[in-house]
Each structure stands twice: as C-alpha cells, then as structure tokens.
Amino acid sequence: MNDFSHRATWAYGSAMAALILFMYLPMITMALASFSRSKYFSFPVPKYSDKWYLEVFQSLSIRDFFWTSTVVAIAVACLSTVLAFFGALAFARYDWKGRRLFQKIILLPILFPQAVLGLALLLWFTALGITPSWQATVFAHLVWIAPIATLVIAIQVYSFDPAVEEAAYDLGASRWQVMREITLPLLAPGIFSGFTFAFLLSWANFPLSMLSSGADSTIPEWVSAKLQSGYTPQVPAVGTLTILAAAVVMAFGYQISAFMKRRQVKAG
Amino acid sequence: MTAATGDTASASSAPPPILQLRGVDKLFGEFPAVDRISLDIREGEFFTIVGPSGSGKTTMVRMLVGMDKPTNGDILLRGERINDVPANKRPTCMVFQSLALFPHRSVGQNIEFPLKIRGVKAASRKERALELMAQLRLPESYYGKGVSQCSGGERQRVALARALAFDPEILFFDEPLSALDYKLRKILEKELKDIHRETGKTFVYITHSLEEAMVMSDRIGVMNKGRFVQIGTPNEIYGNPSTRFVSEFMGEVNILEVGPGPDGTVIDQATGASYHAPPIADSFAGGSLVIRPEDIRFLDDTASPAANKLEGVVYNEYLLGSRVQYQVRVGDAQVFLVEKLREQQLASARGGRVTIAWDAKDSTIFPTARFAS
C-alpha cells in the first residue's frame, strides 16, 4: 500500500490525529460553552445546563433566520450547480479559444478577500438601486460560490472521456439525449458534491450576507450580531447544532456520492 | 448529384461504391490534416486505412462518421452528399479507440442504447441484445454486468455489439484493438474478419499496424501526411509496395542507398559494392534498395552461386516466436537484418561468420524523388 515504515506511518498517523484535534478544538470548546449555565465561560464549567438549547428551539427568530439561511443556501446551491455545470464543461471539457483565460478569471473571486468583495457588492447594489434582501444575498453568494462549485465539478469532468458523448451521438442520440443519458449521469457525483459544497458554504457565509441581506438575516449574521452585543450561550448552541447538521449533511452526501461512484467505477 | 469520376471501367467487376470522397480536405489553420483525398469504398468490403500517427487517418474517419466537417470537398453516401448530415443522423457508426462504453450502464444497457434511442420496446431490445451477445460469444449472464467488470476482450465485444445493434450501413473502427495485448489482438482480428463475413456490412478500419491490416482487410489504403500513398489488396501492398515509405511501414526492412551502376546494377553509396537489382529506368539517378529480412538467405557453402553475396559476422540473435532474426554486420558500417523460421535457426549464432545472399527479384528499388519538376 505504501513505502513507509511502521515508524513513519505511526508518525504520520499522530500528525493527522493532531491535525483533526486542532481543527475540532474550538468546536469542542464551543460545545462546552453552549452547555454552560453561566453566560460567562470558565473552565472547568461550574454548572451545566441545557436551557440555551431549549431557548434556541423555542425561538421564533432563530427559526426565521434558519429558514432564511436555508432558502438562501438552497437557491445558491441550485443556481450555482447549474452555472457550475456549464462552467465546468467550459473549464475542463471543451477546447476553445478563451479557455485558459476563463480558467484564471473564474479563480479570481475565490482568491478575493470576501470582506472587500462584500463592500464592493454593497456599492454595486446601491448604484443599481437594488434593495438589500435575501435575493440580493443569493446573488452575492453566487459570485463567490459558483466558481468554487465550478472547480469541484471540473475535477469530475477531467476524469470523463469525451469519446463517450461522441459515441452516444454517433449511435443516433440527439444533443439533448446525450446530455440526459450520458453527460449528466456520468458527472452526477461531481454535480452532487458541487451542490453540497455550495449549500454548506452559503449556509456558513457571513461577509457576503452582512451587507446584502437587509431584513432577511441569516444565522451567521445573527451569530455575528449576538457576538458583538448581546452574547448568550445560544450562540455556541447554534454553532454546535450547525456543525452537527453539517456533519449529517456531509455524511449523507458522502454516502450518496460513494454509492454513485460504486455504480460507475471508471471504465478506463 | 455529380457523377463519380471516370474509373468505372476497372471497377465494373467490383461492387458499387457505398462511400465516396471527392477532393476532401480538412485544414487546421493552414495545416492540411487531410489533403484533397478522393476515394471510393465499396459496398460490403473490409477497407483498412493504415498510417503512422499524425498521418491524418483519425481526422479522416471523424469526417466520415460526421464528427467533423471537411473544409473542402464532398462526402457521398450512395451518391448522396452527406457533408452536413450530423453524426447522429447518419446510418453509420464507429467503434472508438477507447471503446467509449458507458461506464454507468450495464453490458445489456450499453448494447441496447441505440435501440432505446430509436424507441424500441424493452422486450425486443433485450431480445436483440442477447442475440448479439450470442453472436459475439458473450455469455448471457453478462447482460446485467457492469462494463467495468468486463475484461479487455469482453469490452471489445460489447462495443462491437453496441455498434451492430445500431445496424449501421458502414461500421467504422478507430484502432479499437490498440490497447490490447498481442495474443488477444490476434484472436480479435480474426474474429472481426469473421463477423465481417457474417454480417456482410461494409467495415472501414483504422490502424497504425500494417500487420493488423493485412490479416483482416479486403483492401488497404496507406496514408502519409494527409494523403494516400498506396491503395490495394494486402497482396499488392505486400508484394509491390509503391514507395519506400510503404515498404518501411510494413516492418523492419533493409534499406541501402544506391546509385546507378554499370549493366543495370546499382552501387551502394556507403560501401561502393555493386548489387544486382530489378530493372531500373535509364533516368535513374539514385534511390533506395529495399530487401526484406526474410528474403535474405544464409549460404552454407560460400561458393554457391547467388546474385548478391556478402560476408559478415552475426552480431546478435533475436527470437521472435516462430521466427528468428539475426543482426549481421558486414564490414564496419553495414548492418543487415535476416529473418529465418525457427527450424532454420543457426547452430552457432553470435560471433559466427556467415555469408548472406539475396536474389535481385526479391529486392525493390525506389528512386529518390527528383527535386525539380
């Protein structure tokens, strides 16, 4: 399987474990804080309580924010998947004159500091007279997320033999039939992970939502406002629930895409 | 449609052409990948296009199936111009080099694909698929199997079955066997020829291996730099290569650069030795003398008479299955390849002194193209 000695494997293994711990330490702290009865965290936690979770579940505001976030994330995921599907074909599948340039341009929004992009979009929306709303947020998210989804799908497109499309076409299928019968099913795992990524990134985004959403606040906006003034352990409670939900979504997504890949082990 | 060109007299005995190319070329920028080709392919024949990579054969077949359009010229199918008919509307189909099997579909679904596109009912689709699988010696149990689980040869057969399910008037093959190992390739070459007989369809096959072409084809067209350099039956090509390119392309040959000598002989420009060669024109100024390795003999008795006789040392010996090849060094500069059947293997090979010989009729002269005119 690999050319590493036991000792090296062990070393790499502990480095990996340390990394995972490092990534999750703040999440663990967050969970602790969310069960702390006191608003002001101290460790060891003097008194545990689940009241913040109860408050979260009872809160109509959080329910609204949750819906807004979800609606925005679904809209962003759907739209960016469609855009990214074609974008990925242009990125990786077709040979055309502007391809190299296109590949670079599409990377730029990903590389761009989001705080600055958010402010630029604020100017832009104001200039066009677009009222801040969840629709504007969807648009703002798309600018950043559609390119990411494009990359995710493009990676799948690279492993795809264009001759398969030609063969179907040659066997009498129309362009539309080729798309439906061959291209879409073959790219499905990539499209699916693009969708999942887009959904989750949109869900977690704050810098682009902040200035564009108007009255339609999302969960990260609520979190940020609460952190700045009016902190309660509801905030880490929501954070903990978010990571759990993300874990469920990702595990589910992983199962689905693994299933899809199993059905079509690449015919090389 | 415009009438075909005037070579009808010689073709009268042959079946009518099904596919005709009239001055077809394909330019990529200024570069002609296919250069003004005219060609007739006859109904029911197994026609093979052979050429090295970059010779334009793939570009050509892509135009023939409709994936690309020619820059100039016409492609006629039974006399109808089909330049602008897209691939999915043409009654032809192709087996791809990569086979292009649909990885997300089972063997059965792959074979049924063209029927499904045509709206054939599921039951009769399956019936036809199983029929084809039987014909191609694919076990019935493979029907539901994923194509990725099939071996190379099996996948080859699935691709062929899928193409046959389409029931094309012409079946194109773009080097479909190139990825297979030698032995399997040999088996499939013969199978393909059998299927050609059974179905009676027109096959157009592309390969870079003249050897493969020889086994299967009724006729072979050798391509180089976007043009056909020779078209003919395997025998014609083998026995009478029209240019040095063709003979070189057939495999390893001995080539000597020669100039005109006295009494119809030619003179080796490297060593100054003179050889007997087939008759040459008076205008012959120089060219290549080509001798196949299997046409060179070892003389047991150095005194035996022979048109061309040389002394040399066996430098190395290569076993090629049923045959043996020897590298014989003559003098300092010259190396000859000699090929013998296994039973004629030399007793003491490496380092042994030998006399090699060949007859004038077994060699071919290709005059160098002159620069002017």
Added chain:
Amino acid sequence: MTRRNLLQSFSQSRRAFLRDTVSISAGIAAASMMPRGAWAAREKEMNIYCWEGYNSDKVLDPFRKEFDCTVKAQGLISDPEAVNQLRAGDTKVWDIINLNNAWGRRQLYPENLIKPLDKAKFEPLWEMMIPEFKWPYKWSTSDDGNELLGMIQRYGPSGMLVNTEKVSAATLEDEGYDLMLSDAFKGKYAVLMYDDWVIMHVVIAAGFSPFRELTDDEIGKYETVMRKLINNAAFLSDDMNAIALGMINGSIEGSFPGSVYSVSAARYDGNPNLRCIIPNKGPEEMGGKAGVCWMELTSLVNNPQLSPRAEDFLEYCFRPETAKNVSFAEGTYNPVGQMGDPKVMALYNTEELDAFQYDTLSADMAKCADFDIIPSYTKLHEIFSAAVREKA
C-alpha cells in the same frame, strides 16, 4: 454626507429590469421553498432595525403570535452606518428604526427618513415615564417641538467600567478618566470599540464637550489623550462579552468607555463587583458633567409601504410586561423610561434592579450630558483610526 443613487442616469426601467433579473433568477429556484409568501401584503410583516434587545425573542415572539405577523429584525452596531443605510434607500426595507436619541431630531427627520407619530395616540403613554423624561422630552420631538418623532424606552449612563475589587468606585469617581489614563493603569483595561463612543469620552477626558466643533488646539489635546488611551490598553474589542469576561477572569480591571448595558449581564450573572462608573467632575462647558446619557428613540421609518403593524409595535413596547422584557432582553439589561409607572416597577425584583445599578442610577444620570451628534466626527475619527493603527 448625503448619499443618493449613484448612477443617476440609470433609467428607472433599466434599474427595475436589473433588479428583477436578480430576484427572478434567484426566486425561481427558491420560490417553492419560501416558508411564507414573500410578496404577501404588509399587514403580516414588519421589519425592525435596532440596537440589540428589541430583536430578542422575549420581545418579538409574543408580538409575532399576537399579531400573527412575520417580524424580521436586525441588530445594528453603529448609528451613523444605520442612518446611511436609510439614506441609501433602505427606507423601503425597514418599518421601525431604533437609534440613539439625537439622530432622529438632527438627521432622520430633517432628511425625511422617518415619519412623525400620531401625537394624540402616543403622547398619553408618556405618563409612564420617570421624572427625567417627562413630556415634553427634547429628543423625542422635532426642533420646533411640533412633531413627535419617536418613542423612548431604554436609557443608560455611559462612563467607564471597573472591577471594584481592584479599584474602589469612589476613587475612580473622584479621579475620573485620568485614573484610567494614568501609567499605573497601563495594560489593565480594554477599549470597547464603538468608535463614536470612544471618541466622545476621550474628548470629555481631554476636557471639552464633544458636541460642538473643536479648535485645532483642542483636537491636538484630544489626539494626545486618544493615543495614550489606545497605547495603554490591554486590548481593543468591539465584543463587550469578551471585555466583561476579561474583567471577570481578572485579566483586566476596567473598560473605557463602558455603560451599564455592557456590565449589567455580568452583574446579574453573579459579578456585582463589576460596575459602571461616571466620574464626578467633567468639563465646565458641559456643566461639570463627565458622562454621556444615551436614550434610544424608536421611530417609524418613512417607508412608502409602511407596515400597519409598526404603530402596533410602538404601543406594544409600552405594555408593562413588554417594557420589562425590553429592559431584560437576552444579552444586556437596561433600565427603561417606563419605570416611572408602578405597574412596570412592580415587575422587577431586587437582583434585577441591582443588575443595572439601580442604587446609583439617578445619581449617575445626573452626572451625564445628553448624547448628541459630534460635529467634528470626521476629523476625530481619522485621528482615532490612526491611533489604533499606530498602537505601540
């Protein structure tokens, strides 16, 4: 600082087209998922832009249920920014705006961004107010006193925060801002980065009133004080929870500036040793007052399609139990003007009153000048930013 639509040459139709393109493309995908009709009549929805507190569940959830109405609320972090958003056209979005007292009278009303209230309907509610805010309260009316611009509720004194176990309240009150700015206090306090409030208190600490134009000489003094404040701070943060946490765990002893709201939750949570202190002596031109009193004014936005629920909400906030809930919102606890009403007062217990230092509240308020607009803000803010950037 007026801000209009930037590309004024843009035709209305094209702008509408662009807007529609965005909303349609986004809408198609999401329309089916909308929890409630996005384009429903405005009887059933209301949008609030406010300081933290009004957007809490305690306040909004009962209102949602009673009026069967969607309420969207967003907390704000800066008065001037909120004002500018309204100027940029967000009056179409919001129904209620809640800002510190001076903004309504000085800017929102003159610029036609808020709607005056029905006096006959709302003036009687003033009966509930504590003596300091009895009718006619200056900041709730227009300059000429004719129009009622909004309703007031939460208020508080702003000065410094301190851990009284480390520094006695009396000492800090006597020595004032100078004590926190002395070298002995270096590294022992945090700066709460609500920019305009930092600037205000530094001007006062420098000995002037922030509510008039400052001379260059005065600005020079301000800069000296500001740089010292920033350089000596343990850290700068706009997270008042982090500052309170620092005071609880002992890594800092005080905060500059600080108001009751930034310490009340910690007091209620078992840390009565944290306190907001207003110095006893301030600049003479401020009548010797050293603190600033803020008072939130809740107004109706001049929204072309104002939700009829907005007025209901203003009334709703004056119900005793709502007033208590606003006062005891999730994150911060503040006194409210309605505590002048015994029905409201009866809802508080001792711990709750102690959370916002009710014992000294009147005395502290007496040491505070009313919050107002800072005329030299631009210049002062530049100095402040530079000081932060150049923090040693």
Added chain:
Amino acid sequence: MTDASVRISHVAAGHSRVSRAEPWQVRLGTALSKPGFLAALPVGILLLAGFVGPLALVFLFAFMPPQTFSVLQAPTLANFRTIFSDSYYLSFLASLQLAASTVAILLVICYPLAIAMVRVFTRKAGILALVLAAPLFVADNLRLMGWMLFLVKGGVVSGTMQTYLGIPVDSMLYTFSATLFGLVYINLPMMLFPMILGVSMVPAQMREAAFDLGASRWQVMKEVDIPLAMPGIMIGALITFILAAGAITEAKVLGGTAVVMIAQDIQKEFTFAQNWPKGSALSMLMIVLAGSLALAMFKRVDLDAIFGRKG
C-alpha cells in the same frame, strides 16, 4: 486490381482549394458558437455582473472626492494622497507580514500532512478530507470564538492548568501571535487541499526512480517531490496569502486589535467613517496587490495539470 493508382490521383485539375480567408464577422461568429464559449457564458455573465462590475465601481469610487456618495463627480487623487501621507502603510505592512508568516507556517505544517493524506492514508483520504473540511461550514467568527474561550484566562487551557495542576496561566490572547494563530487555523484547509492536489501529481515511479538512482530522502524531496508538487503548493500559498492578507475577524477576536489589518481599515472607512471613496481607494490598493500576485502565479501554473491531475 491495379486501379488503385487511378483512385488516389488527387483529382488535382479543376479542383482548387477554396480560399480560407473568412471575414472576421464569420470567424467571430464561429468562435462564439463554440460549445466551450457557450458553456462559459452563464458563469461569465455572473462574474461580469457580480465581480467585474462591482470592482469597476470600486475603482471609480477610489477617485471620487472624500466623504461623497456619487461617482458622477470630477475625479481626484485626494484619497490616495491622504492614504500615502497617513500611516496606512502600517496596516499594509502588518497584513503582509501576517500573511507571509501564515503562509510560511502553513507550508511547513501542511506539507507532511498532504504527504500523509496522499501516500499513507490513501484509502481513507476521502473521509479524512471530509472530516477536515467539515469545520469550514461553521462561520469563521464562531470558530474563532471557540478558540477565544479556549485560550482566554479562565478558559480551557488556563482553567485546566489552574485547577488540575495549580499552575496559573494568563490569557494567551490579544497579541500579534494570537492573530497569527487564528490566521493559521482558519486558512489551514486553504493550504492543505491544493497541496494535496499538488502532492498527488508526483508519480510514485518517479520517486522510486530517484531513490533507485541513489538519491537520499532529502534529495528526493528537493529534486522530485517539491518541484513536481509545486503547482499545487503555489496555488495553496497564493490563496492563503491573499485570504490572510484580507482577513479581519482573526485580528479582532483573537488579536484584540493588537494589529490592525488592512481589511479592517477598509471596513471602518465604509462603516464608522462613512467615507466610501477612501475605503474604495484602500480596497483598490488591496486589489492591485492581490491581483498582481495572482497574475504572477497564474503565469507559472497549468491549471489543467492541477485539477485534472495530468501531471
């Protein structure tokens, strides 16, 4: 059957090649109807309307008089003059220094981890990647708050030390290093994932060949591993550098504004200072910096090779 030669005669006479010089309109038309172009169109339009447009507006605003809100005024260099005469270079330097340190630290941390992902845990790489990516879906400020509570005095670290070991530990927050720590944490996946793509571009055979030819482990790393993984490493470094240089939250939450980063200056101009032109001018400088870095990097990287793994 010697008719072959007749057939292959190139029908030369009377059939001359049609001229290929098509008018430019036609050529443009064909270029625009290429499927690649058509497929690129939707995202292209999105980026035009949502990226190029806004940035162009920022550019325009950067030349408007300070404290104004319209782009229809006479352009001026006033904003840039103010910026250059003021101490903004400090924020730029701080941001660049932090970004460079972040990249340096992450290069060292992520390289062995990328190797582990690609070569050691080959089979579990998918799940590992998922586990490492999951935190990305919790907003940055929340995760940083988690660290704040972890490191603050009385938090997890100091609480543990104090309660169980009796060692008093002060707050580890509100310094340059705390900011750097936050940047390293937040940007780690941005470095790790491109690096994994890069490392997986190194063919195992090439490494084996190098070992076989007598190279030491170190030499193999220097001569084979790193040069071949370079495109991925460079993309990772680029993303990390630009994102770190444009960060705000880390410096605020963990750094206690001990360092002012340039994005914070920009944000302040847009919010508390209400000075859009100056904010835009600062943004322009940021954009120029990020843009030129990106362009320089793009020149040396083949994206097909990275994402298609066609090393």
